[in-house]
Amino acid sequence: MTEPGVIKHMDSTEITPQQLAAIHKYTRRPLEAEELYVFKVNLCDNEVDRDGERFTIQSLYRLADLFVGKTGIFDHNPKGDNQTARIFEAQVVADPGRITSAGETYHCLCAWAYMVRSQKNADLILEIDGGIKKEVSVSCAVSQRICSICGANRLTQPCSHQPGADYETPTGTQKCHILLEEPTDAYEWSFVAIPAQPQAGVTKAHLPIFGEEAQAGEVLKAIRQGETSLSQTQAAVLCRYLDGLEELAKAGENYLETLRKEYVRLSGAALPSLEGEVARQICEKMTVAQLEHCNRAMEEASQRRKPVSLQLGGDWEESSSDGNRNFKI
Numbered sequence: 001m002t003e004p005g006v007i008k009h010m011d012s013t014e015i016t017p018q019q020l021a022a023i024h025k026y027t028r029r030p031l032e033a034e035e036l037y038v039f040k041v042n043l044c045d046n047e048v049d050r051d052g053e054r055f056t057i058q059s060l061y062r063l064a065d066l067f068v069g070k071t072g073i074f075d076h077n078p079k080g081d082n083q084t085a086r087i088f089e090a091q092v093v094a095d096p097g098r099i100t101s102a103g104e105t106y107h108c109l110c111a112w113a114y115m116v117r118s119q120k121n122a123d124l125i126l127e128i129d130g131g132i133k134k135e136v137s138v139s140c141a142v143s144q145r146i147c148s149i150c151g152a153n154r155l156t157q158p159c160s161h162q163p164g165a166d167y168e169t170p171t172g173t174q175k176c177h178i179l180l181e182e183p184t185d186a187y188e189w190s191f192v193a194i195p196a197q198p199q200a201g202v203t204k205a206h207l208p209i210f211g212e213e214a215q216a217g218e219v220l221k222a223i224r225q226g227e228t229s230l231s232q233t234q235a236a237v238l239c240r241y242l243d244g245l246e247e248l249a250k251a252g253e254n255y256l257e258t259l260r261k262e263y264v265r266l267s268g269a270a271l272p273s274l275e276g277e278v279a280r281q282i283c284e285k286m287t288v289a290q291l292e293h294c295n296r297a298m299e300e301a302s303q304r305r306k307p308v309s310l311q312l313g314g315d316w317e318e319s320s321s322d323g324n325r326n327f328k329i
Contacts, residue, residue: 014038015033015036015038019038019088019089019112020033020036022088022089023036023038023088023114025069025088026069026086026088031116034117035116035117036114036115036116036117037114037115037116037117037121037125038112038113038114038115039085039112039113039114039128040110040111040112040113041110041111041112041113041136041189042108042109042110042111043063043067043090043109043110043111043136043138043189044060044063044108044109044138045060045100045106045107045108045109046060046100046102046104046106046107046108047100047101047102047106048100048101048102048177051163051178052163052164052176052177052178053145053163053177053178053179053180054100054102054177054178054179054180055109055179055180056179056180056181057092057104057107058181059142059180059181059182059183060092060107060108060109061092062182062183063090063109063138063140063183063186064090064091064092064109064111065090066140066183066185066186067087067090067109067111067138067140067186067189068087068088068089068090068111069086069087069088070086070087070186070187070188070189071083071084071085071086071188071189072084072085072086072087072113072136072188072189072190072191073188073189073190073191074190074191074192084115084121084124084191085113085114085115086113086114086115087111087112087113087189088112088113088114089111089112090109090110090111090112091109091110091111092107092108092109092110093107093108093110094106094107094108095107095108101175102148102177111189133191135191135192136189136190136191136192137189137190137192138186138189138190139186139187139188139189139190140183140185140186140187141183141184141185141186141187142180142181142182142183142184143155143181143182143183143184144179144180144181144182145178145179145180145181146178146179146181147159147161147176147178147179148174148176148177148178148179149161149167149169149174149176154178155248155251156251157251157255158251158252158255158288160288160289160292161176162176163176163177163178164176164177255288256288256291259283259288259291259292259295260280260283260284260291262291262295263279263282263283263286263291263294263295263298264276264279264280264283266295266298266299266302267279267298269298269302270298270301270302
């Protein structure tokens with residue numbers, strides 16, 4: 001199986017009637033095969049990438065449906081002039097002889113895209129055929145970013161596990177990574193220069209639940225450069241992005257408040273003479289990582305200080321006659 005990011009050109013004589021019919025769903029008039037340039041591109045896979053993230057197999061099948069009809073551009077820049085190609089067919093292909101670092105059978109999302117031959121894109125076609133333009137990146141939205149260690153959805157329940165770090169689990173030492181699950185939309189795919197997945201040669205801009213992170217980045221960049229007017233589309237992208245940030249901020253604030261309350265409770269048991277208000281003032285200056293560490297340490301210390309109860313209890317009393325102690329059960 002070819003790696004994701006590797007593009008294979010299809011000669012016009014190889015375009016099947018079924019593929020031509022699929023392409024005509026997106027054209028204003030029927031085009032002849034000779035007018036088209038068709039190529040295959042592997043978009044993404046279920047291997048852990050350089051960001052410590054991976055799509056699940058179920059996510060790849062969902063993305064196969066979502067990416068049909070989506071436009072290919074450059075570097076996730078949403079300008080209309082950057083539109084170069086369009087996907088008309090996509091499918092997930094498995095390689096039973098290959099196992100990923102997460103222990104799954106390797107799966108890859110493959111797609112067929114077309115361009116209309118013209119003088120404008122003649123150089124691009126030549127670069128694709130020459131292997132210059134081959135790395136690609138996908139831009140999509142997912143509603144679940146699951147920690148492989150604790151199972152928390154990091155979009156709504158931040159955890160302290162760091163992608164790429166090793167952690168001890170009941171099944172042994174595992175390297176943390178993030179599972180990208182439940183795709184909700186696919187925005188575009190781009191030709192890029194630097195891939196995120198070392199073996200796959202694919203960079204992906206998986207946009208979280210709030211969506212359009214890459215596009216919003218371009219809008220913010222333009223604003224910082226002095227552009228003060230926004231199109232309706234740009235404004236909508238920016239608003240959705242800011243709404244998503246607000247939701248994430250609320251989730252983070254709720255988690256931080258939970259840690260602070262736990263700190264005050266645990267400090268009351270560990271240091272009875274410490275006033276609750278003082279403990280509250282102390283923890284308000286702590287970071288999430290510091291609070292998690294202190295709470296864990298106080299919880300462990302509290303467990304060690306618990307008195308040991310005897311299985312058999314009894315009373316000792318002094319004998320009035322000879323002073324010997326009699327143990328009564």
